[in-house]
Amino acid sequence: MTHRAAQTLFLGILATVALFSALRLGQGIFAPLLTGLVLGIVCAPLANLVERTGLPRTLAALIVLGLLVLLTIGLFVAMGPTINEAARSAPDIWREMTFLLENIRSTMAGVEDLQETVSEALGDDDAQGTADDGGDAVSIPGVFDALALAPSVAAALLIFAGSFYFFLLSRASLYEKVERSILPWNRRMLERAEARVSRYFLTITLINGTFGVLIWLVMTLVGLPQPGLWGLAAFLFNFVLYLGPAALAVAFLVVGILTFDGAMSVVPAVLYVSLNMTEGQFVTPALVGQQMKVNPLLVFVSLVFWLWLWGPIGGIVAIPVLVWTLYLLGRLDWEPEGQEMPSPFPRMR
Secondary structure, rough: OOOHHHHHHHEEEEEEHHHHHHHOOHHHHHHHHHHHHHHHHHHHHHHHHHOOOOOOOOHHHHHHHHHHHHHHHHHHHHHHHHHHHHHHHHHHHHHHHHHHHHHHHHHHHHHHHHHHHHHHHHHOHHHHHHHHHHOOOOOOHHHHHHHHHHHHHHHHHHHHHHHHHHHHHHHHHHHHHHHHHOOOOHHHHHHHHHHHHHHHHHHHHHHHHHHHHHHHHHHHHHOOHHHHHHHHHHHHHHOOOOHHHHHHHHHHHHHHHOOOHHHHHHHHHHHHHHHHHHHHHHHHHHHHHOOOOOOOHHHHHHHHHHHHHHHHHHHHHHHHHHHHHHOOOOOOHHHHHHHOOOEEEEEOO
């Protein structure tokens, strides 16, 4: 490797580290900004459909934003009673979970005694002091903590709404500027990438919504408390591939142990895992098909990276960003060669 090539590689590594550090430190700005852009790409075909009615682009973008706000409010209103009921029963669930943990701890008493004996033999006073400190009560956030977070939440919502609206408003001119730049992408490529991300996200949303309703019905038949809340959790967690369903399966197992006795305690987790595997192995491949062939390792690494970077928001935007990036880099074949993938909505003429 020549000196110039090594210098270029070193500068590239520094630039990458600087970019990731900026994204991590600027999470309050970049996370809602990118989320707004991703959802703007997803909702772009809907904006095109509204524009086909003859409405100006400004009003069309505003209507789509309003529909998104109404949909979000409607979801919270519909799930409000279930969430309130879950909040009221949370102390009882916490007491039962504490009782379960105490039972587990009692079974491990012999191991703890052995650990204390070894610590005393080694004279590990610092470790004992640290263990004693761990018994302090954990403070629970109160009303004032929530009020302190209100400005940052309001700012994030404003950034999200602004990026979503202005992307829908100016994406055509933005694509034209990219086409005239030194970047190797033209407007048609960007529009096709937009259509692919939109179709993928809308298809996955439909699958996850149906899956959430199915979980709600199944948990109602099983007798699990707050089945609607579990259906909503199944819908949301299914957007975070691999990690989301795994976390929810553990939650089903814990709640099943707290709610039922005997073999019935594992039934909710077994049913959820079975339905999730059926959805992942048959339903999603049938609807998304072999159209999107992405290495599972690449998907997993992308999810881990974005979750580390921005938490749950990163998990939601990880796959759409990956699909968009892979298509623009020419690493994603969505449809058979020679066939045009139809847009989820009629194109604007």
